[in-house]
Amino acid sequence: METMNVKFAGLGGTGVLKASDIFAEVVFNLGYDVKKAEVHGMSQRGGSIASDVRYGNRVESPMIPDGTADYLIVFAEDQIPVNQAALKPGGILLTPKDIDLAKLPNEKALNVAMLGKLSTYFDFPLDLWESVLKKLFNEKFHETNAQAFKLGRS
Amino acid sequence: MLSFDPNASRMLISGNEALALSMLHCKVQLATGYPGTPSTEILENFSEFGGKAQWAPNEKVAAEVALGAAFAAARSVVTMKHVGLNVASDVLYTATYSGVSGGMVWIVADDPGQASSQNEQDTRNHAKAAVCPMFEPSDSQDAYEMLKTAFEVSEKFQIPVILRMTTRVCHSKSIVRPTGGLEALTPKFVRDIASRVMVPGYSKPAARRLRKKMEDLEVWNVQNHESLVVEGSNDLGIITSGICFHHAREAAPEASILKLGMTYPLPADVIRDFVKDKKRVVVIEENDPWLAENIRALGISVEAKYDPVFRFGELDVNRVKRILAGEKTPDPEAVKGKPPALCQGCPHQSSFAVFKELDCIVAGDIGCYTLAALPPYSAMDMMIDMGASIGMGLGLRHVLPPEEARRVVSVIGDSTFVHSGITGLVEMAYNRPATGHVVVIVDNSITAMTGQQEHPGTGRKLDHSPTYKLDYTEIAKATGIDNVVEVNPVRDREAFKTVLREALSKNELSLIVAKSPCILALKSILAWEKANKEAAAKQEK
Ligand SMILES: Cc1ncc(C[n+]2csc(CCOP(=O)(O)OP(=O)(O)O)c2C)c(N)n1
Numbered sequence A: 001m002e003t004m005n006v007k008f009a010g011l012g013g014t015g016v017l018k019a020s021d022i023f024a025e026v027v028f029n030l031g032y033d034v035k036k037a038e039v040h041g042m043s044q045r046g047g048s049i050a051s052d053v054r055y056g057n058r059v060e061s062p063m064i065p066d067g068t069a070d071y072l073i074v075f076a077e078d079q080i081p082v083n084q085a086a087l088k089p090g091g092i093l094l095t096p097k098d099i100d101l102a103k104l105p106n107e108k109a110l111n112v113a114m115l116g117k118l119s120t121y122f123d124f125p126l127d128l129w130e131s132v133l134k135k136l137f138n139e140k141f142h143e144t145n146a147q148a149f150k151l152g153r154s
Numbered sequence B: 001m002l003s004f005d006p007n008a009s010r011m012l013i014s015g016n017e018a019l020a021l022s023m024l025h026c027k028v029q030l031a032t033g034y035p036g037t038p039s040t041e042i043l044e045n046f047s048e049f050g051g052k053a054q055w056a057p058n059e060k061v062a063a064e065v066a067l068g069a070a071f072a073a074a075r076s077v078v079t080m081k082h083v084g085l086n087v088a089s090d091v092l093y094t095a096t097y098s099g100v101s102g103g104m105v106w107i108v109a110d111d112p113g114q115a116s117s118q119n120e121q122d123t124r125n126h127a128k129a130a131v132c133p134m135f136e137p138s139d140s141q142d143a144y145e146m147l148k149t150a151f152e153v154s155e156k157f158q159i160p161v162i163l164r165m166t167t168r169v170c171h172s173k174s175i176v177r178p179t180g181g182l183e184a185l186t187p188k189f190v191r192d193i194a195s196r197v198m199v200p201g202y203s204k205p206a207a208r209r210l211r212k213k214m215e216d217l218e219v220w221n222v223q224n225h226e227s228l229v230v231e232g233s234n235d236l237g238i239i240t241s242g243i244c245f246h247h248a249r250e251a252a253p254e255a256s257i258l259k260l261g262m263t264y265p266l267p268a269d270v271i272r273d274f275v276k277d278k279k280r281v282v283v284i285e286e287n288d289p290w291l292a293e294n295i296r297a298l299g300i301s302v303e304a305k306y307d308p309v310f311r312f313g314e315l316d317v318n319r320v321k322r323i324l325a326g327e328k329t330p331d332p333e334a335v336k337g338k339p340p341a342l343c344q345g346c347p348h349q350s351s352f353a354v355f356k357e358l359d360c361i362v363a364g365d366i367g368c369y370t371l372a373a374l375p376p377y378s379a380m381d382m383m384i385d386m387g388a389s390i391g392m393g394l395g396l397r398h399v400l401p402p403e404e405a406r407r408v409v410s411v412i413g414d415s416t417f418v419h420s421g422i423t424g425l426v427e428m429a430y431n432r433p434a435t436g437h438v439v440v441i442v443d444n445s446i447t448a449m450t451g452q453q454e455h456p457g458t459g460r461k462l463d464h465s466p467t468y469k470l471d472y473t474e475i476a477k478a479t480g481i482d483n484v485v486e487v488n489p490v491r492d493r494e495a496f497k498t499v500l501r502e503a504l505s506k507n508e509l510s511l512i513v514a515k516s517p518c519i520l521a522l523k524s525i526l527a528w529e530k531a532n533k534e535a536a537a538k539q540e541k
């Protein structure tokens, strides 16, 4: 299969990297070759960040070339212009506007809600998403995450 | 916290995690270093696996500790970022002469694109200048394997070896299938004065021995096929190393590719053989045209990237396509993202607001607080390398007219002070400027910039267990500083301002420790302290 490119972007400290970790873990568990690229180091102080996940039969560069992202998930509206060039023509852009934010159990769970939305584009087993979310989060967030994920899917 | 099971047979891990795992499997007996993006997590992960990992005050000391272990026939690792090798280069340039008895690998992480560094220097120049064998992994599996090979080379040829990482290889995740490590070494001391005491009488023959080792290593490099050839069309051959291998394969799937694993010394015969039947050969590499120049020096003709454009920044698939097309136009302008800024409530905000209010000339240093050079603060006037704030401040003081000299203050973080600020204090008391001088340690009780590492001033080791806590005020007194004051720049902001104003007004030497914790680290610091107290109480019982 062709390599699939999924890019997560936003501001440091808003769960962007965590969301990309979860997605990468899901496709890893499905047996694909997976690569994930991100630059961290100074991002805790609110600067722009992005994380690329690529999967398929064989992935070469870990970085998504501009103009080839199948999905671009942006967690802050003002970060869309910064990342727009990544998207391929006809690629899918997901933003917080795709979520009913009033129903979000906790604003920190936006990343999980966005993953819920993203999950509707793939036919990956739901219980895999759920088990990865449980594995990569502390138990005290499991309940909120389950709600947020469901909200994203609705 | 580990996010993967180190006992799994297939894992999705970063290059840094892969190195830590390989260190465990290679039974590394001592790993030391100083934090620096993108190398920091290697030691942290190794410690979590149960390996013996420790932070040193700086890279030079770390390298010396690791060298001592390797003289004792142990297997050791020292980690640092590229600029750390400048600090430790004095060790490297003669440790290649002496050689080692065990195995010693220097993991040095370059930062093409300067994601988090003050320059974009290329470690491959150091490897050649110091005559140190070097490997360049391209992904996590490669990092895992090459560390093992680096030890095999180090132990067979009795020489330190550099494993050159780059930001993308350190921080990208890819799949690793562990393949097993090495038998443990048994440390012992065997006297060998002529090899390890580098006085001219012994080091002159050592220099010749070293060159002979490099000749043997080149033969080894050719015979062991540390290079990988991807067969493709004869119309285009690509010579590359590290992460660029993957960019190149994607950018030119039809091309033949020679991926060099050990890039110093180069396997000349392998390269000659590769280029022989190719119509066109292009070298794909980041930063300096290092491979291209060294391959040309072998008398082999290759094309290099167009330097004025492609020397700078990271490469990616699209840039590699542009290089292969011979393009010379500037890269398309990217939309600028939001730069990082000091956290809301960061203690540095308060300190730097005061420097600004007092119209100080700030000789600055490296850490989170360097962000105070950017608007809205614009309150740092210079920053070059770790520890430089004190020396640069003294230089300004020596030559500026007195009324300007009295505005100069050297501002340095706590971790940076321990790294290389102490000798600055010695200089300050030894060559005292006529107007005196003022140093402020902006002490947030952690190495914040690189992600909250311990250092000798926190009183806790890499794994957060307790140890002796360095006392900055005692050091300052012992070096001959006239006035030493500790003050909280957040809680007692006005007091901090008064102390600083007074210190600037007199012709004396002052050290002000502006102490207030990093708010991002505070919760962890309290938890570590609590755990250590409880452990101590338990032991007393
Ligand atoms: C020689 C060298 N080693 C490591 C680094 C990476 N580095 C930059 S600043 C810094 C330490 C910052 O700690 P501190 O001085 O306590 O300031 P803070 O970030 O906590 O404000 C490190 C490790 C570097 N730039 N140069």
Ligand code: SF4
Pocket (backbone or CB within 6 Å): A044, A045, B341, B342, B343, B345, B346, B347, B348, B368, B369, B444, B448, B449, B518, B519, B520, B521
């Ligand atoms: S991490 Fe700590 S020191 Fe760095 S900006 Fe944030 S609060 Fe300040």
